[in-house]
Amino acid sequence: MEKIELKAAVREHALPTKIRSRGFIPAVIYGKGIKTEHLEVLYREFEKVFKKAGESTLVDLSIGGKTKNVIIQDIQRHYLTGKFLHVDFYEVNMAEKMKAKVPLVFIGISPAIKENGGVLVEIIKEVEVECLPSDLPHQIEVDISSLKSFDDIIHVKDLKISDKVKISADGEEAVVKANPPRDVEAELAELVVEDVSKVEGAAETPAPSAENAPGEEKPAEKEEKK
Numbered sequence: 001m002e003k004i005e006l007k008a009a010v011r012e013h014a015l016p017t018k019i020r021s022r023g024f025i026p027a028v029i030y031g032k033g034i035k036t037e038h039l040e041v042l043y044r045e046f047e048k049v050f051k052k053a054g055e056s057t058l059v060d061l062s063i064g065g066k067t068k069n070v071i072i073q074d075i076q077r078h079y080l081t082g083k084f085l086h087v088d089f090y091e092v093n094m095a096e097k098m099k100a101k102v103p104l105v106f107i108g109i110s111p112a113i114k115e116n117g118g119v120l121v122e123i124i125k126e127v128e129v130e131c132l133p134s135d136l137p138h139q140i141e142v143d144i145s146s147l148k149s150f151d152d153i154i155h156v157k158d159l160k161i162s163d164k165v166k167i168s169a170d171g172e173e174a175v176v177k178a179n180p181p182r183d184v185e186a187e188l189a190e191l192v193v194e195d196v197s198k199v200e201g202a203a204e205t206p207a208p209s210a211e212n213a214p215g216e217e218k219p220a221e222k223e224e225k226k
Contacts, residue, residue, distance in 0.1 A: 031091035108145035112178035
């Protein structure tokens, strides 16, 4: 496994906006039985690390010359620009099992899609796993070449993982399948028929007669009131 390193510094009592203006990202590090520390990391360096590690790979975080094993627990981004605003690091105990969500990466070519024009349906895109930090996979590859017909489904139990890693999800849960291609012309024809039936139904509705019009009395009733 590639070693991913990142440097951080203890954050002084400065406003987050001031930290960001200097090209850094405000961050915190915490963990089980560990005192929370406020940090700052260089934006461009964190950006490179996040592309490699995501939120499911161990990172060697160096703080003042001391290295800690962490995962990127959470990130906050600007709602418009997508830029990083804040980072949470979780320090792990290398001797204790941990839980983390690992992304699924779909590889291979499905005959149901290539030959029959099907549409790939990714039902789940990540799974929660439990393992020692050193065994945590960066991603889990899912080979879709087994989807030969529209009846084929890849389930959680079909995922290829190390025997040191346990997936929390039910083994029968569907992961990915291939759906038949949409018949757009048939769908449009069905919509046209439905719209026409609505128009015809409205046309067949009898209009209220003059003698039954609301708010008006029949001539006989007027004479009786005189």
